[in-house]
Amino acid sequence: MTDVMTEPTALILPPEAQDDLLTRGFNRRDLARFAAVFGVGAVAATTGRPAWAAAGVPDPAPSAKTRIGANECWTGPLMPGQIAASKMIAHSNRYSPHDERGDFIKAVMAIEGVPYDHVAPWPGSSDPLSRAVISYCSPTKGLVTADPTFELAGRTAEWIGAPVKRVPLTPDFRHDVKAMLAVDPNAGLYYICTPNNPTGTITPIADIEWLIKNKPEGSMVLVDEAYTHFAGVPVASSFVVTHKDVIVLRTFSKIFGMAGMRMGFIMTNPANIAKMMRYDGGMQSGALPLPSLACATASLTAKTLIAARKAEMEQARGMTIDHLKARGLSVVPTNANMVMIDWKTKAAKEVQAAFRTQSVEIGRSWPIWPTVSRITVGSMTDMKNFCMALDKVWVA
Template sequence: MSVLDLARAEIRAMQPYSSARMEASGGKVFLNANESAWAPVGDDGLGCNRYPEPQPAALIEALATLYGVRREQLLVGRGSDEAIDLLVRAFCRAGEDAILIQPPTFGMYAVCAKIQNAGVIEVGLNADATLDVDAVLAAVTPAVKLVFICTPNNPTGQLVPRESIERLAEALAGRALLIVDEAYVEFAEVASVSDLIDRYENLAVLRTLSKAWALAGARIGSLLANAEVIALLRRIMPPYPLPLPCVHAALLGLSGWGQANAREHLATIRAERTRLSKALMQLPGVREVLPSHANFLAVRFDDAGAAYQRLLAAGVLVRDVRRYPNLGDALRITIGTPAENEQMLTALKSSVMAGQNVVEGSA
């Protein structure tokens, strides 16, 4: 059985759109795509008057090297969100198929499924935010075509052990595609599971340059998967997904200088994560700081709503995650620069002191 047997039959059979860039290359006079012959103001040699390559060869090569996969096992698009959407559209029939997720987790899995009118089966994380593999496997029905695993998980920061992922991939073979979202893996100091793709044809991995590589504004995400899956998704992807300035920014970020810069910032974030976790636990009103392997901390408060408003009043924006299951008392705080982190701590300390003064004054 091929992994493509899990995909929608009509997608496998469709005739994909053929763009001008795909039909011809190597020319010197471009009169085939109805583009402007003149570069725009401020182009600086980028060539933005021409359509970009659908899958830029230089970027594919750089990312394949970075992630340790073959070029044909990589699809690059507009952040991880685009890959998630493509997977749901390719594998889930509207009104019939479903995905499986483990809340609290990244919200775009469910959003993309609902847009496609696919079902969403939820298997909640354990009370300590760990994954229950047995519960996940027990919940898989014939309708489930995609199982999403986020590690480190957003918004809790917990890791899913490699052995759990292997167990899921093996158990789901021929039944569903296992999608492992590693958007935050660089912060975790653990190896990616992308080396398992050759062993499990139903395993796919999501990666992004938005987090550790400081390119959230460029929107460069990758899907690493079986070459047949990649080829299928390329058939339904928009013809020109990557703007030239974004490709240029990504190649610069992946250069030797760019990688050295990223490593320096990663070291700072890991050190600050440890420092902030200890400092937050010493504050009155903080109940718990969840263990995190990402670039954020999920923090439980006695009154998370009040803490959020006090931080906001001080000009410090954090993420209110109280709407997520089992996080009704929590805020998610991104690790910033040491100076920004200190501002956040100062704001929380000041709000606590102000509250104590009010109580003492009323007494």
């Protein structure tokens, strides 16, 4: 990975944060690396991928006719959210014409059943994910993550010099929580993404609860539920009330179609929120555009529309999987808006290049599976375009 954060940064960590980092085993030379993470917070908030964490992965080609490579939603925000955001634009001359942040938190409370002080909205989910790693990992207390999974947690840990242990998924593509605990019984943070990115598979709530109850005192479990609305399975939000060492992460970039609006939130014990905010005084958490807040608040409670969007995705996904199987291709069973396709003897990068000749941008591969590509489930039209392109480029 190109080291793009070697230039000095203007951000100075608060004394409390510096003291905490030094106490946990980092040295003063490391402080600039931490400051760099928060110094690029604006980049993370606008692109969802901080430059230091990108590892050279290109964004989907904007010119492609069919863009199913970035796990974006195929359409924009739900209509109640669009209406609320539009109305808020007229009042954007005020820093806060009402208590928009409070209204959002109350909506989360109503849906998730968590107390007010256990919710913190954020511009997207990349920033709080990195903050969790920084807050709970150290040179002696590392990160444990799955392989393959969303890489930002691992890249953040590597950037700050914390050890990283990557544990392969189980044969049925769950997080192997017992192996995760065994590989590092003294980790600072255990990261679980469910539904998992890139496989779209579920780690059962019972497995997550086992890890919470058996992990060491003082370590944290972070459950990333970015894709949970696509799955319709039990969620982990109740654990943040019964356990002080659990963080649940959500984003509006997926089923809610708000990737460009940068909106997310965490649920956890208020002491954890305070700890995660101290590196820059919570500036990123406070930097919430009012139209985004209004859109998210109105979208959360639109249950019928959420269910309809989920059903639309499932129909397009089913058609696509049937077509792939008819062509003799293997796919990972999925509960989310993504499909992992095994190209057998062909490198995933080679297949991706072939699809680009048909103006179809598919997703990338993960090092552990070099012949497997992830595609995002788009609209039915998107997926029909993908299937037509597949018939042109794929020769078994």
